[in-house]
Amino acid sequence: MSNGVNGTLEAEQLDALFMALGDRTRRDIVARLSAGEATVKELAERYDMSMQAVSQHIQVLERSGLVSRGRHRQTRPCRLEPGRLEAAASWIEQSRRVWAERMDQLEARLAHLQDGEGR
Template structure:
């Protein structure tokens, strides 16, 4: 089974979000822009380590940075989550339909036992 560009993007997104620190950074940026220094404050790690997390998030399109004087504020790019949300919603729909069919099947089996 071949891997499409959409599959590769989802893989990168879910890989990026598999790390707790990166999820925390995304959550922080959902409240507004922040510099690397501001993002690093709650962690006992170097700015370089936080910058590596930021690069992972940038590569999958979840965040972007821009120049503003001497700083490079990071911002969340929420549109990058659309593909993941679509995949999750489709998976939820498929499993919901499967569970409904299973429930119907089990109800028929129980009716057959009662007769």
Template sequence: MTDELSKVFAALADPTRRDMVARLAVSDATVGQLAEPYEVSLQAVSKHLKVLEDAGLVTRTREAQTRPVHLEAEVFDLMTKWIERYRRQAEERYQRLDVLLAEMNDGPAVRRREDDKPRRKGKAS
């Protein structure tokens, strides 16, 4: 998993590739269509696509004379699971920090149950 995840993050480290992925999230495109907004050769775009393909982020199919590039969204599930695990850990740390800060400001939090209420002196019930 780590090797696969490393390839994905490395592929997305380049802003041009991230932009291509964002555009492919909207719809499939050919190499020529992907190259349009950039001032680079088709060969350079093909190299970017090769990196994305090696990371499992895109696939190319053949439709008549064209080879559309398709985004493989399932790869993002792998990334999301990895990120979510660390987000949960960070959230737990923040919650512990909130409790510690509250105790520092207000003193230790005392939780009382109903049967722990102070009883009145005097009459027995």
């Protein structure tokens, strides 16, 4: 359920973000880039896969907004865009608060029911 165009756009961005983070290799790339920029070649050295395969993972991360590529002489280093991670963390925290409130309400209701049985 969305609230208009902005809600749909936000939902699509979150979908892309969580889909990108749903893969272990991409999560590892994000973790590596949190330490600083790296080229595709530098990132590919860590994996038993081709540079093309690593490049495809990076493209998914780029589409989600988690990674961007700059220009430095002849290379295009990848860099993490932490603002996108903050958007995911914000959504997770909001969901956590909602579920914590629901659990508190359930506990209160159960306590009320138990008090009624104990009489």
